Each structure stands twice: as structure tokens, then as C-alpha cells.
Amino acid sequence: MEPLFIRDSFLQLLSGVPLTLELTAFAFVIGLVLATLIALMQVSGLSVLRIPVSAYVFVIRGTPLLVQIFLIYYGLSQFRPTLQSLGLWQFFREAYWCGILALSLNSAAYGSEVIRGGLQSVSRREIEAARACGMSGFLLYRRIILPLALRQALPAYGNELILMVKATSLVSIITMMEVTGIAARLISETYRPVEVFIAAGTIYLIINFLLTRAVSTLDWWLTPHLRSSPNAGKLEHAND
Secondary structure (H helix, E strand, C coil), X not given: CCHHHHHHHHHHHHHHHHHHHHHHHHHHHHXXXXXXXXXXXXXXXXXXXXXXXXXXXXXXXHCCHHHHHHHHHHHHHHHHHHHHHCCCHHHHCXXXXXXXXXHHHHHHHHHHHHHHHHHHCCCHHHHHHHHHCCCCHHHHHHHHHHXXXXXXXXXXXHHHHHHHHHHHHHHHHHCCCCHHHHHHHHHHHHCCHHHHHHHXXXXXXXXXXXXXXXXXXXXXXXXXHHHHCCCHHHHHHHHC
């Protein structure tokens, strides 16, 4: 094992970082929007909304992401004439968009469970207080329930962001040259997998460390009431 070769591999793999971050950002944002909608449907109490999305979450969470990527990229290509007639072939022929779609749908399924837990953790007293102030329906959700639910779900959803960074490595199987894709190419050229994967793992470790610190900073910024007094958080839970 040569440190210089690891350094050279690390520098070459850095060219795949922008694509890795781009995939992560797109999939995370789209997944967050879909996860919020799915979570709202699940807690709506309407069977016509709850049953289909619950089935979707069950299927996505119960199957490997690798299989989902294969089915979207290779499986849907079997229906090319239909997709062309619908004007969707230009989208599904590109590995980039198929990768984002697969990652987004997967993130939405897992994230919806996190947000659903956040919605169910909103105190009944806060909802009743908002209704006493004249809020109801969409305004109640927009001003009170959703902000509180997302705040409660932030630490767990931070883990979903970290998992999304690592999940982007799977799109290398559909010819995308992100960090893992470039690593696979280097291995095929040099036959030195250990050094290359050490360099790739270091890059993922650095990215996830920075994201973890960013989520922790955001969590700290959103909880000023817990910083003002050491016992504030304990008193709040004791009164619930």
C-alpha cells in the first residue's frame, strides 16, 4: 500500500464530488417535499389517501435501493414506445434523471415515516391554543403543526441526509461517474482496489462529517429556548 498512490487517487476522485453533492441535493429536496405530502396523507384519517401511500412506503422500504435503480433505468426502457408516446422517453433515457428519481422516491418513503412521527409528536395543547387564536385548516398546518413537526424531525432527518450521500454511490451501476463510479474506473485501470477505496471512503467521510456538523448547527440555531436555561428542556417535558 503506497501513500502516494492513495493521495493521487484521492485527487482524481475529487472530480466526482460535485456530481455526488448534486445528486444528494436534488434527491434530498425532492424527497423532503414528497415525504411531507405522504406523511400528511398518512395522518389525514382518510382511507382513500392513507392506504395507497402506506402501500408505497411498504414497497419502497421493503426492497433494496439497488433493485429500484435497476427497475427504473433498465426496466422502464422496456416500455420505450409507451414512454415516447407520453413524451417521457427523453427523461427516462438519461441515467442522471433516473438516478435522481430513484433516490428521491427512496428518500421520500423513509423520510415520510420520520415526518409522520414529528406530526404525531406535536402537543395537543399547542394545536388547541392555535385554534383558540382563530387558526384552522391549512393556516394551522402552515403556521403551527408543520414547523413544529419538522423541528422535531430534524435530528432524525439529518440521518436521512447522511444516508442519501452514501446511497449516491449506487448510481455508479448505471454509468454515472460520481465518486464511486470514478473509483470503479480507477480500479479497472490499476487493479489496486484497496488504495482506491480508502481514498473514496475518506471523501465520503469528509462530506458526511461536514453535513453532520451543519445539521447540528441548524438544530442548535432552532432551539434557542433550550440554550437559555439548562433546565428549560426538562421543564418543558415535565409539563407535557
